[in-house]
Amino acid sequence: MTHTPDALVQHHAANLAGRDFVVGDLHGCVDALRYLLREVDFDTARDRLFSVGDLVDRGEREHCEQALALVDKPWFYPVLGNHEDALCEVAEGTLPRNRWYGIGGGWAQGLPDEVLARYARRLRQLPLARVVGEGAKRFNVIHAEFFGDDAALDSGQFDAEVRDRLLWGRDLVLGTGKPPHHGLSLTFCGHTPVREVRQIGSQVFIDTGAFITEGCLTIVEARTSGIWSVSTVDALAHGAAAIVLP
Known part of the structure; x- marks a missing residue:
C-alpha cells in the first residue's frame, strides 16, 4: 500500500488472492454488519472490506465504539x-459538542475527553479516498462525491471546496451538480441515503440508510453484480447478536 505524503489518498494493489467488498455507511449498525459478513462467507485471510465512512453517530454508544474498533482490523479499510x-x-x-450531538453524536455524551481524543488521533490517519488496483479493474472509495478524474483524485491536492464535497456533497444524487467526469474509474460512495444501490455515471451510491427504521445496511462486491442488504431488525431476528466479528 502506498499513499501521498499527506495520506489523503491511499493506493492498494489489486486483490489477487480473494475478494474485495465495500460497505455503506455503518452508523454503528454492527449487528447488520456481522450478519452480512456471514452471508458473504467473508474470509479475513483473503478478502478485504472497504468502507465509505460514517462508522459512527445515530447509533448507541456500545455499537459506535464497536464500529470504531473496526479501524484496527487488518482486513478493514475505511x-x-x-x-x-x-x-x-x-x-x-473546533466544533462544540452540542453541534455534533445535533447530527448524531449524542452517543458520546459522557465520553471522557481523553477517550474522544484517542479516537480522533486514529481517525485523523484515515484517507479521504482509497484507490484499488490499476487500469480497467481499478475502483475508488470515497465518502460523498467527487467531480474530477482519476488523475485529480490521485494527486491528493484537495482544496477546501473539494474536501468539503468529498465529505458532505450531495449534488450528484440530488441532480443539482454538474455531470460526473468521464475520466473517473468506478467509484463507491455513501453519505446520501438511497432506497437501493444507485449508479450515476461512474459513481455508485451504496448508503441505503442502515440507521433508518425502514433502511438497511448494504455490502457490494467490487467489480461484480453481488449486492447484499439487511436491516438491523432482520439481522437480529436471524441471530446476528451471537455472531462474532472476524
Missing part, C-alpha cells in the same frame, strides 16, 4: 466520513 470528521473537530476544539 475512508474518513463527515461524522468521523465531526468527532475529530470536537476533540480538537
Whole structure:
C-alpha cells in the first residue's frame, strides 16, 4: 500500500488472492454488519472490506465504539466520513459538542475527553479516498462525491471546496451538480441515503440508510453484480447478536 505524503489518498494493489467488498455507511449498525459478513462467507485471510465512512453517530454508544474498533482490523479499510470528521473537530476544539450531538453524536455524551481524543488521533490517519488496483479493474472509495478524474483524485491536492464535497456533497444524487467526469474509474460512495444501490455515471451510491427504521445496511462486491442488504431488525431476528466479528 502506498499513499501521498499527506495520506489523503491511499493506493492498494489489486486483490489477487480473494475478494474485495465495500460497505455503506455503518452508523454503528454492527449487528447488520456481522450478519452480512456471514452471508458473504467473508474470509479475513483473503478478502478485504472497504468502507465509505460514517462508522459512527445515530447509533448507541456500545455499537459506535464497536464500529470504531473496526479501524484496527487488518482486513478493514475505511475512508474518513463527515461524522468521523465531526468527532475529530470536537476533540480538537473546533466544533462544540452540542453541534455534533445535533447530527448524531449524542452517543458520546459522557465520553471522557481523553477517550474522544484517542479516537480522533486514529481517525485523523484515515484517507479521504482509497484507490484499488490499476487500469480497467481499478475502483475508488470515497465518502460523498467527487467531480474530477482519476488523475485529480490521485494527486491528493484537495482544496477546501473539494474536501468539503468529498465529505458532505450531495449534488450528484440530488441532480443539482454538474455531470460526473468521464475520466473517473468506478467509484463507491455513501453519505446520501438511497432506497437501493444507485449508479450515476461512474459513481455508485451504496448508503441505503442502515440507521433508518425502514433502511438497511448494504455490502457490494467490487467489480461484480453481488449486492447484499439487511436491516438491523432482520439481522437480529436471524441471530446476528451471537455472531462474532472476524
